Amino acid sequence: MSEPLPLLASGREADVFDRGDGTVLRRYRDREVPAHEVRAMQYARSLGYPAPEVVSVSGHDLVLVRVVGPTMQELLLGGAADLLEVAAQLAELHHRLHRIAGADWLAPRGNGNCLLHLDLHPKNVIVSPSGPVVIDWARAARGPAALDPAAAIAVFVTARANAGSDERLGIDAFIRAFASHFPEAELEAALPLALDMRRASRHVTDAERAELTAFQEETIG
Secondary structure, rough: OOOOEEEEEEOOOEEEEEEEOEEEEEOOOOOOOOHHHHHHHHHHHHOOOOOOEEEEEEEOOOEOOOOOOOOOHHHHHHHOOOOOHHHHHHHHHHHHOOOEOOOOOOOOOOOEEEOOOOOOOOEEEEEEOOEEEEEEOOOOOEEEOOOOHHHHHHHHHHHHHOOHHHHHHHHHHHEEEEEEOOOEEEHHHHHHHHHHHHHOOOOOOHHHHHHHHHHHHHHOO
């Protein structure tokens, strides 16, 4: 019987294992690999965007070329990166992505035709020696550019539910820094849909939903 693969990371839907041959296995726990996730990565890569290279797909399993390096979140939490610089780098990854047209086979989200990741936050950016690489494309769609940073802000807001007072201050500072790189009116218009999408996720807890509602009442009314 073969030894279990070393676990590299666990998310709300999938686990990532090191296959020991320069590739990783992303294994979904309760569904097959979404076809649009694979196509979105391949589409983005074909147009020069830093997405992982797909090796194979089978059932619940997605094999990718391994990207070596810490995530943006790990650099932030470890004090190895400046908050304002990371917020600017993350915003630039959003802007680069939204210069790509959304393909017709992607599900529409709102009114617009940009390629959207919809989960593009520091935990899903690996900082490799050759530059940042955006991972976890399971929520890829097409729609208005502002919906993507709004969706990232919704993720940051849910993180507040699991943070202490000092951490909450840091999250709020990151939200402000990140949001400053996008047109305020467009971002505000996209936030209600982004918050609703986050609330609707079965992986979000009641405490996190309460944070989303409180944030919406504070910022949008």
